[in-house]
Amino acid sequence: MDDRQRALDFDVKKIDQAFLDNPFPTYKLMRDYDPVHRNPDGSYFLTRYEDVVLSFKHPSMSSDKKIDFKPKFGDGPLYVHHTTSLVFNDPPAHTRVRKLLSEAFTPRKLAELEPVIEGIIDRLLDRLATQGTFDVVSDYxxxxxxxxxxxxLGVPEEHRHKLHNYSNLILGALDPVVSSEKIAKGHEAVEEFGGLLEELIAERRKTPKGGEMGEVLAALIFGEVDGENLSPIELIQNCIFLLNAGHETTANLVGNGISILLDYPDQMDRLRGDPALIKTAVEEFLRFQSPLQIGNRKATEDVEFGPGNAKTSIPAGSFIYTVIGSANRDPEIFVEPEEVDIGRRPNPQIAFGIGKHTCMGNTLGRIEGHVAIGKFVKRFPNIRLVGEKKYHGRARFRGLKILPVEVF
Ligand code: HEM
Incomplete structure (x- = not known):
């Protein structure tokens, strides 16, 4: 079968292990031959940079998933969660939560976090140095x-080990294809996580605003927009979203970044020789292995996508996969997109999305990436892979499950 036909036959609901391991050859095929691809179920798969940006910025693109998630999640906890979190809502519900949250992400609050981040990293690196052999993903x-x-969010120490499993189950349920067993586990995870947060929220309500920890929680509990608080369901579900969004993607950035440097020793040497490159390096890691590969939107009116000479109208009501991971390797925008250049400029990567849903944690995620990867490279001048690295095998989020290394 020729490449054009393979592109035309692509079905997002039939992606296989080869795609999960390495989706980039498929993205290239789609960009080259069918960039506004219609899947057999009527949804669209957009892979060009300009189209993905347009889908995020266009006023007729909705993030609301109340209709689309019904067949997949029924009325269960996953449905309540994903249709209540701000990322899957449109204004005014989206604007209200975003305004409340923005108080917790001011430049001053983030600057206060920087020394905390450095302290955590230094302690982790001390521990890894004594271990000698470790898994970059789970140990770091x-x-x-x-x-x-x-x-x-003020989650006490004893509950923190549960967060990653919850996030795996709840965010994993967003993949295009999910087994009924995984969906059932996702429902359970929302239920259990919600119960835990309910207790924390009840506790936090008793203490006055602005305690040492849990500033974000305080902003959501006590904050008001136009005289209104969040409802109890909005409060719990947005906390779950934040806890998931706040750690999963950033962990993927750090794991992917270190893995890229191991794959490209010339770039590792370059960074060691000039540590100031860490800022452009993190932008390049975000571009090359975007932690969130596939987003989505729904057209509320007919909208045209595609290159100037081959426009395709996507009809109102269509579900759209916005493939960030492909947009970030579009040769129309990036010189030699399949190569890693840690000094790349310009680098208009869109790993944090763009438009009114742009990631609220983008500055925090970047700071965490700079400190975690920059200090790791400095601390361990000699490092080698001591086993097979493995991706966690999901289409929407790209990250490693295991990256075994030895430092010497
Ligand atoms: C490298 C790390 C991260 C990446 C790649 C990332 C990526 C993204 C992307 C692509 C979106 C937009 C989704 C859309 O438009 O549909 C998003 C939204 C969001 N992210 Fe992140 N994120 C990261 C870290 C974080 C962190 C650390 C936090 C919080 C502490 C966070 C909180 C959020 C929130 C609240 C939204 C929803 C914004 C809205 O709907 O208005 N993210 N993120």
Missing amino acids: ALALPTEIIADM
């Missing part, structure tokens, strides 16, 4: 963002 990449977001 996951630990920092989990600590930070758990601090921001």
Whole structure:
């Protein structure tokens, strides 16, 4: 079968292990031959940078998933969760939560976090140095963002080890294809996580605003927009979303970044020789292995996508997969997109999305990436892979499950 036909035959509901391991050849095929691809179920798969940006910025693109998630999640807890979190809502519900949250992400609050991040990283690195052999993902990449977001929401120490499993089950349920067993586990995870947060919220209500920890939780509980608080369901579900969004993607950035440097020793040497490159390096890691590969939107009116000479109208009501991971390797925008250049400029990568849902944690995620990867590279001048690295095998989020290394 020729490449054009393979692109035309692509079905997002039939993606296989080869795609999950390495989706980039498929993205290239789609960009080259069918960039506004219609799947057999009537949904669309957009892979060009300009189209993905347009889908995020266009006023006729909705993030509301109340209709689309019904067949998949029924009325269960996963449905309540994903249709209540701000990322899957449109204004005014979206604007209200976003305004409340923005108080917790001011430049001043983030600057206060920087020394905390450095302290956590230094302690983790001391521990890894004594271990000698370790898994970059579970022993390092996951630990920092989990600590930070758990601090921001005031989750006590004894519950923190549960967060990653909850996030796996709840965010994993968003993949295009999910087994009924995984969906059942996702429902259970929302239920259990919700119960835990209910207790924390009840506790936090008793203490006055602005305690040492849990500033984000305080902003959501006590904050008002136009005289209104969040409802109890909105409060719990947005906390779950934040705890998941706040650690999963950042952990993937750190794991992917270190893995890229191991795959490209010339870039590792370059960073060691010039540590100031860490800022452009993190942008390049975000571009090359975007932690969130596939987003989605729904057209509320007919909207045209595609290159100037081959426009395709996507009809109102269509579900759209917005493939960030492909947009970030579009040769129309990036010179040699399949190569890693840690000094790449310009680098207009869109790993944090763009438009009114742009990631609220983008500055925090970047700071965590700079500190975690920059200090790791400095601390361990000699490092080698000591086993097979494995991706966690999901289409929407891209990250490693295991990256075994030895430092010497
Ligand atoms: C490298 C790390 C991260 C990446 C790649 C990432 C990626 C994204 C993307 C692509 C979106 C937009 C989704 C859409 O438009 O449909 C998003 C939204 C969001 N992210 Fe992140 N994220 C990261 C870290 C974080 C962190 C650390 C936090 C919080 C502490 C966070 C909180 C949020 C929130 C609240 C939204 C929803 C914004 C809205 O709907 O208005 N993210 N993220």
